Amino acid sequence: MLKISNLYARVEEKEILKGFSLEVKAGEVHAIMGPNGSGKSTLASVLAGREDYEVTAGEINFDGKDLLELSPEDRAREGVFLAFQYPVEIPGVSITNFLKTALSEQRKYKGLPDMEPKEFLQRMKDKKALVEIDNNLTSRSVNEGFSGGEKKRNEIFQMAMLEPKLAILDETDSGLDIDALRIVANGVNRLKTPQNAAIVITHYQRLLDYIVPDFVHVLVDGRIVKSGGKELALELEEKGYDWIRKEVEA
Amino acid sequence: MVMEHTLKERLLEVFTQHDLAAKSAFIGLEGFRNTAFETFKAKGFPGRKHEEYRFLNFEPLFKPAHEIQPVANTLKEPAYPEWDKDCFRIVVINGQLIRQWSNLDGLPSAITIGSLQEALEMKNVKALAAIGTLASNDDDPFVALNSALFNQGVFIHIPDKVTLDKPLHLYITNQGNTHLFTQPRILVIAGKQANASLIQHFATATLPASFTNSLCEVQADEDANITMYCVQNEEENQSLVNTIEAHISKFCNFKTVTVTLGGKLVRNNLNVVLDSAECEAHLYGYYHPKNQQTFDNHTLVDHKFPHCNSNELYKGVVEEGGHAVFNGKVFVRKDAQKTNAFQNNKNILLSDDATVNTKPQLEIYADDVKCSHGSSTGYLDPEQLFYLRSRGISLEKARALLLKAYAAEVLDQIELESLHQHLSEQIEAINHQV
Numbered sequence: 287m288l289k290i291s292n293l294y295a296r297v298e299e300k301e302i303l304k305g306f307s308l309e310v311k312a313g314e315v316h317a318i319m320g321p322n323g324s325g326k327s328t329l330a331s332v333l334a335g336r337e338d339y340e341v342t343a344g345e346i347n348f349d350g351k352d353l354l355e356l357s358p359e360d361r362a363r364e365g366v367f368l369a370f371q372y373p374v375e376i377p378g379v380s381i382t383n384f385l386k387t388a389l390s391e392q393r394k395y396k397g398l399p400d401m402e403p404k405e406f407l408q409r410m411k412d413k414k415a416l417v418e419i420d421n422n423l424t425s426r427s428v429n430e431g432f433s434g435g436e437k438k439r440n441e442i443f444q445m446a447m448l449e450p451k452l453a454i455l456d457e458t459d460s461g462l463d464i465d466a467l468r469i470v471a472n473g474v475n476r477l478k479t480p481q482n483a484a485i486v487i488t489h490y491q492r493l494l495d496y497i498v499p500d501f502v503h504v505l506v507d508g509r510i511v512k513s514g515g516k517e518l519a520l521e522l523e524e525k526g527y528d529w530i531r532k533e534v535e536a
Numbered sequence: 537m538v539m540e541h542t543l544k545e546r547l548l549e550v551f552t553q554h555d556l557a558a559k560s561a562f563i564g565l566e567g568f569r570n571t572a573f574e575t576f577k578a579k580g581f582p583g584r585k586h587e588e589y590r591f592l593n594f595e596p597l598f599k600p601a602h603e604i605q606p607v608a609n610t611l612k613e614p615a616y617p618e619w620d621k622d623c624f625r626i627v628v629i630n631g632q633l634i635r636q637w638s639n640l641d642g643l644p645s646a647i648t649i650g651s652l653q654e655a656l657e658m659k660n661v662k663a664l665a666a667i668g669t670l671a672s673n674d675d676d677p678f679v680a681l682n683s684a685l686f687n688q689g690v691f692i693h694i695p696d697k698v699t700l701d702k703p704l705h706l707y708i709t710n711q712g713n714t715h716l717f718t719q720p721r722i723l724v725i726a727g728k729q730a731n732a733s734l735i736q737h738f739a740t741a742t743l744p745a746s747f748t749n750s751l752c753e754v755q756a757d758e759d760a761n762i763t764m765y766c767v768q769n770e771e772e773n774q775s776l777v778n779t780i781e782a783h784i785s786k787f788c789n790f791k792t793v794t795v796t797l798g799g800k801l802v803r804n805n806l807n808v809v810l811d812s813a814e815c816e817a818h819l820y821g822y823y824h825p826k827n828q829q830t831f832d833n834h835t836l837v838d839h840k841f842p843h844c845n846s847n848e849l850y851k852g853v854v855e856e857g858g859h860a861v862f863n864g865k866v867f868v869r870k871d872a873q874k875t876n877a878f879q880n881n882k883n884i885l886l887s888d889d890a891t892v893n894t895k896p897q898l899e900i901y902a903d904d905v906k907c908s909h910g911s912s913t914g915y916l917d918p919e920q921l922f923y924l925r926s927r928g929i930s931l932e933k934a935r936a937l938l939l940k941a942y943a944a945e946v947l948d949q950i951e952l953e954s955l956h957q958h959l960s961e962q963i964e965a966i967n968h969q970v
């Protein structure tokens with residue numbers, strides 16, 4: 287589904303991704319861990335198409351398409367979804383109107399007519415239940431005045447509404463209390479199908495107890511230095527990143 | 537300045553030829569007109585050196601000769617917008633009240649809506665007492681000129697305890713075959729506990745470039761509740777100076793919403809005097825100039841007495857080639873203790889070639905007050921745009937969504953649902969063309 291080859295990306299003259307490669311197949315969950323500043327969010331931004339990031343070398347192929355050629359909106363329409371580490375507040379734009387517009391634009395791209403209002407409301411209701419999000423929250427403006435945890439939950443709600451092929455969750459667990467973590471992880475698991483895939487960026491092994499990854503990758507200084515199964519996360523939790531750095535240097 | 541010379545001369549000619557002062561003699565307005573004209577003669581049109589008008593250039597507008605007291609013989613009934621059906625209506629063309637196209641069916645009989653000149657001739661006590669006491673000729677040459685030259689005008693009196701149960705649509709326009717320079721004038725007197733909402737609607741279309749110098753004076757007595765919507769939707773070659781001077785008394789609630797979407801040069805002078813303790817004023821504005829348009833809002837909120845509140849929010853979107861001016865004066869005088877006065881002006885630039893001049897001016901002479909002002913000018917937030925796009929929304933739609941939300945904060949102050957909807961749709965259509 288996704289093949290990233292030897293990717294180099296920079297922001298404001300600073301090289302951040304330095305030869306990043308990763309392949310994700312349908313049905314898989316990949317976890318990416320790594321120290322602060324190693325480039326995890328940069329990777330997520332580059333995948334979603336943020337314009338401040340300049341790709342200087344490498345390729346990203348998504349379902350046969352050159353992702354780097356597509357605008358952010360077309361990437362979303364192709365099925366890429368980024369749950370932001372820091373979701374932005376948009377006062378005055380209601381969540382309902384926002385999601386209605388997003389769905390309608392995505393469907394138009396696929397040649398589908400707008401959803402019937404009834405069908406849309408039903409989907410809102412179902413997905414709200416899935417991520418146990420409050421009606422109070424969804425009647426408000428996008429993220430406006432939301433707590434950190436509420437913002438994260440709203441990201442997963444949007445993911446549930448849009449049903450992407452590839453979800454990239456950038457530290458969706460940070461800022462969540464234990465119950466919310468369980469609910470969000472549960473939501474992600476229930477949205478999982480053999481046809482879609484997820485990249486889960488996290489600092490904590492705890493999340494991976496709930497969302498069990500097929501692969502764990504360690505990102506240091508802009509590239510993957512070690513990959514393994516879910517037990518790699520446990521090892522990292524125990525020993526920190528220093529041993530990996532040493533291993534790489536050796 | 538050449539133009540000032542000739543235009544002033546022409547104005548003088550009109551003033552003497554038509555013998556306006558003498559015609560006004562029998563209603564006791566002779567002195568009023570003469571003084572006003574002398575004041576105007578002494579001051580002339582405000583040029584670039586005039587502090588209050590330094591961003592505006594009237595000179596090119598008056599290059600062609602303007603007809604100054606136009607009497608059109610073949611008037612055409614205008615087409616009214618959808619929301620008109622929810623309102624009483626009066627039509628003012630070239631400054632004159634056109635009775636046959638007004639719609640005052642069901643107007644509470646206690647309410648007077650008619651010609652200002654007639655009210656003065658009939659020695660209407662309220663009109664006589666108020667005329668000349670609200671807007672001051674000395675402060676602004678446009679006020680002086682309107683006082684000298686206004687023709688007929690409109691007088692609205694809502695007596696004590698009377699409620700105007702539908703908004704009054706004041707449709708103000710110009711008609712003719714040449715460049716016109718018109719002086720509409722409205723005097724509104726709201727008695728104690730009177731309630732009214734007025735829609736001043738400027739809608740001149742398809743006419744050689746013309747200039748409207750409108751003056752609206754409002755006197756609100758104790759506990760009156762007055763809302764004024766000002767909808768400015770003229771064609772792109774029409775210019776307008778619109779002065780509103782409101783004096784409000786104890787317990788009054790005065791609110792204005794000014795929406796400027798059309799015109800070439802539009803200048804709003806909105807002066808609110810809180811003339812007693814315990815009253816409040818709310819001023820809102822939205823504007824969207826583009827391509828060679830200048831929209832200028834000058835507001836003055838004058839706190840003279842204690843325990844009053846004022847709140848002001850003006851927001852604009854400035855497109856390529858557009859120019860917006862905001863100047864908000866708030867005076868809190870020595871006796872106006874316990875004043876709450878807030879002001880905010882926000883601007884979104886849609887192009888590098890868009891200009892905003894914004895200047896809040898708080899002058900506070902009392903010490904126990906809560907006052908604040910803020911202003912911001914910037915582009916649409918790239919983080920918000922990216923967030924929307926990352927969900928599959930096109931850049932164009934994302935912009936329109938953000939601009940709609942931005943305007944809503946002001947538009948939501950419009951209580952007449954049909955007007956609210958009309959303006960929201962109009963603004964949305966403009967934003968989609970961006």
Ligand SMILES: Nc1ncnc2c1ncn2[C@@H]1O[C@H](COP(=O)(O)OP(=O)(O)OP(=O)(O)O)[C@@H](O)[C@H]1O
Pocket residue numbers: 297298300302320321322323324325326327328329338371
């Ligand atoms: N817009 C920017 N301008 C300048 N530097 C940037 C910008 N964005 C990211 N960086 C820098 O790039 C590096 C990688 O940042 P990134 O956000 O990708 O790290 P991260 O792995 O997500 O870290 P964290 O675990 O703290 O979220 C950091 O040094 C950061 O300061």
Ligand SMILES: [Mg+2]
Pocket residue numbers: 326327328371456457
């Ligand atoms: Mg990060």
